[in-house]
Amino acid sequence: MSVFAYRGERLFVEDVALVDIVSAVGSPCYIYSRRALTEAYQAFREALGAQRGLICYAVKANGNLALLAILADLGAGFDIVSQGELERVLAAGGDPKRVVFSGVGKTEGEMRRALEVGIRCFNVESMAELARLDAIACALHVRAPVSLRVNPDVDAKTHPYIATGLKENKFGIPLGEAVACYREQACYAHLSFVGMDCHIGSQLTDLGPFADALDRILPEFAGLRRAGVALTHVDVGGGLGVRYRDEQPPTVAAYVALLKDRLAAHGLSDQELVLEPGRALVASAGVLATRVEYIKETEARRFAIVDAGMNDLIRPALYGAWQGVTAACRRLGPVREYDIVGPVCESADVFGRGRRLAIEPGDILAIGEAGAYGFAMSSQYNARPRAAEVLVDGTEFHVVRRRETYEDLMRGECVVRAGGRS
Ligand SMILES: *Cc1c(COP(=O)(O)O)cnc(C)c1O
Numbered sequence: 001m002s003v004f005a006y007r008g009e010r011l012f013v014e015d016v017a018l019v020d021i022v023s024a025v026g027s028p029c030y031i032y033s034r035r036a037l038t039e040a041y042q043a044f045r046e047a048l049g050a051q052r053g054l055i056c057y058a059v060k061a062n063g064n065l066a067l068l069a070i071l072a073d074l075g076a077g078f079d080i081v082s083q084g085e086l087e088r089v090l091a092a093g094g095d096p097k098r099v100v101f102s103g104v105g106k107t108e109g110e111m112r113r114a115l116e117v118g119i120r121c122f123n124v125e126s127m128a129e130l131a132r133l134d135a136i137a138c139a140l141h142v143r144a145p146v147s148l149r150v151n152p153d154v155d156a157k158t159h160p161y162i163a164t165g166l167k168e169n170k171f172g173i174p175l176g177e178a179v180a181c182y183r184e185q186a187c188y189a190h191l192s193f194v195g196m197d198c199h200i201g202s203q204l205t206d207l208g209p210f211a212d213a214l215d216r217i218l219p220e221f222a223g224l225r226r227a228g229v230a231l232t233h234v235d236v237g238g239g240l241g242v243r244y245r246d247e248q249p250p251t252v253a254a255y256v257a258l259l260k261d262r263l264a265a266h267g268l269s270d271q272e273l274v275l276e277p278g279r280a281l282v283a284s285a286g287v288l289a290t291r292v293e294y295i296k297e298t299e300a301r302r303f304a305i306v307d308a309g310m311n312d313l314i315r316p317a318l319y320g321a322w323q324g325v326t327a328a329c330r331r332l333g334p335v336r337e338y339d340i341v342g343p344v345c346e347s348a349d350v351f352g353r354g355r356r357l358a359i360e361p362g363d364i365l366a367i368g369e370a371g372a373y374g375f376a377m378s379s380q381y382n383a384r385p386r387a388a389e390v391l392v393d394g395t396e397f398h399v400v401r402r403r404e405t406y407e408d409l410m411r412g413e414c415v416v417r418a419g420g421r422s
Contacts, residue, residue: 003033003392004287004368009330011366015395018289018328022364025399027291028308029388030375032062032400034070036285037371040252041074044277047256051263051273054120056100058238058278059085061372066391066400067282068092077120079238079276083110090117100235100274102149102199104129104170111136111144121145123197123235125172127181130188137190147195147235148178150220152213156201156239159319165200165213172198179220182229193229195274196221199237202279205249207258210236214259218266225268234263235274242283244369245322252280279372286371288313288387289328292363293343301339304359309342310349311381313367313374317348324368325351331358340365344382375401385409 003014010017013031021031044055056077059068063085068078069092077098078089089099099119101110104126111133114122124130124146137144151172156163164171173181178196185193200213214236221234236259241249250258256275263269290308297303315321325340335358340351351367359365378386385404390397 002284003036004366006330011326011328013287013392013397016392016397018287018366019364021390021392021397022289022291022328024397025388025390026403027289027364028306028312029289029390029403030286030370031289031390031392031397032064032067032282032286032371034391034393037067037070037282038074040281040285041071041076043252044256044275044281045074047253048273051256051260051269052271053273053275054098054233056098056235056274056276057281058276059088060376061278062282062286062374062376063088064375064389064400065092066389066398068094071281077274079278083107083113086110086114086117086119096120100147100197100276102276106133108132108136112140115140115142115144119145121147121194121233121235123147123149125149127173127177130181130191134188134190143190143192145194146191147197147233148173148181148193149197149199150175150178150217152198152200152216154200154209154212154216156204156209157206158201158203158239158241161319162202163200164202165198165209175216175220179224182224182231183227185229193231195231195233195235197235197237197274199276200239202239203241204239205241205247207250207255210239210255211258211262214262214266218262218268221271222266222268231271233272233274234268235276238276238278238280240277240280242279242369242372245324281372283369283372286369286374288367288370288374290365290367292359292361292365295338295359295361302336304338304340304357304365306340306342306351306365308351308367308387309344309382309384310346311344311379311384312342312387313351313370314377314379315373316351317346318377323351323370325355325357326366326368327357327359328364328366331360331363333358333360344384380404380409383409
């Protein structure tokens, strides 16, 4: 059963009523469940079974230190895309030996820091990046572990903003070029080629594209092995979708079974399987709680104006994404259709249209599946301090990021008067 469930009239998160959290912490706030996160991770672990594998949580989905620490304690690795994410992982007690570094724009400083702490692998996305990494590793007198991110040119059949495996996307290296590079690796004295990876997109609800991508890259992987190029891991990226509304994403068990099946089909079951799930681990472990400030009826529509905005949760505005909206306390009052909108001065600031709810001003709503790409993509647009984040653990809850203050909003800024006096 979901950790988010009604008991009587009230919505609970594990064993705590959501309205009790909001009474203590204020609104809006993100609320995460330790149990939901733990169970999501264990589902991947169990699905791997005897297969050698490393689950590298994609930090960009939600980088809160408390969540990273839970995953680190469970033995997870991490997929990072910036030095900031690396610093978060280290601060949360993550093991650098279990960190893989993805992204098309790694700077020299980022490479240096990652080499200094000794990460597991760089997922390199271009020849120019490879040359830069070789030079920096040379200067530091180390060998940099490398996996080439290949672009398998498959259609992930997801939202175009989160499709990354087509040849017109900026991501990865064309397969042929990558294979040539593995064969000529002697040109790079300070790199060691340890794996091959791909990541074709996010919120995939069908196994087909994953299978297509693996059936393109694994024959090359096996061919390199026969030619004496000893790679030791296959990194399949992330991208497994979750159910926001009526999608039918594969289960974690079915997804991992497919990966193992494709490895076996290409004679590569002995390889270590690296996974980079983000959304599939955290989306359903979090909600965004928000208060109804006003109900506004116009000739055309009925609006519930809430105190969270697109700055707090941008997925609906950015991708037209659908997320569930439920009342934290059920009422007997009449059910009506509402457009759930925030206070931000943009017409895109809508969480949902025509939602059927029985609500009154002051009520608390929970926006579902908000654990991934929620807080992580939030901003201070409209000079709105970012929301608090709360972790529920059984009957207890803890503020794991305090609400930002107005001082936080202005930190680091100064005024320059005529003549340059500050
Ligand atoms: C975003 C990303 C992920 C995680 O994607 P999800 O859809 O959240 O699982 C994994 N790997 C890379 C390289 C990414 O860019």
